[in-house]
Amino acid sequence: MSNTPVITIDGPAGSGKGTIAQRIAKEMGWTILDSGALYRLVAFAAIQNACSFDDEVGLAEIARNLPVTFEAQDNNIVLALLDGVDVSQSIRSEKAGDAASKVAAVISVREALLQRQRDFAQLPGLVADGRDMGTVVFPNATLKIYLTASAEVRAQRRLKQLKDHELNDNLASLISDIQERDARDMNRKHSPLRPAKDAHEIDTSDLSIEEVVAKILSFYKSH
DSSP: TTSSSSSEEETTTTHHHHHHHHHHHHHHHHHHHHHHHHHHHHHHHHHHTTTOOOOOOHHHHHHTTOOOOEEEEEOOOEEETTEEEOOOOGGGGGHHEEEEEEEEHOOOHHHHHHHHHHOOOOTTOOOEESSSIIIIIIITSSEEEEEOOOOOHHHHHHHHHHHHOOOOOHHHHHHHHHHHHHHHHHHHHOOSOOOOTTEEEOOOTTHHHHHHHHHHHHHHOOO
């Protein structure tokens, strides 16, 4: 891992981490880690197995033995397969995201997934997006990025994303959900959401995807 260049992209829900990470990975020809998908998968598997979110031992067991694989498609979409079944769309609902935020606050789950995430760092390089990629998972990353945007802008983006996937929700409830998730992620005891001290912070509220990608590539080239 120490010889593999890593770009971490952290930030709150709806800040554009996933989209930007995919664009950067494609531009660089690197692999990608969607850490949020791992937590969504743990939450999804917990629900499927009737495991309470208060059952830390059960959740950690699920995280350690999660039968997950990711398959990249020609259209730059990465499929999440749970025990061979494509659950990519199921784990992208707002309910799944909220459940993932709750699961992510469980320290034993975070510990169980830590090495699994680090194992994604392979040559020629890795783009890792999440909430503690630069602070905990890859503290020695080559470049650290922290994306942010207003709750309103993030809710509008999320609403469009959900509609694109034919999932229903409304703007007011999304703003509320995002604010609640921000508070939970930023105030959790273990691995709270925050910029790494050496991260480049980018407010994406008024920037296009292309502008954000250009900024990050510029940071990397001048690193």
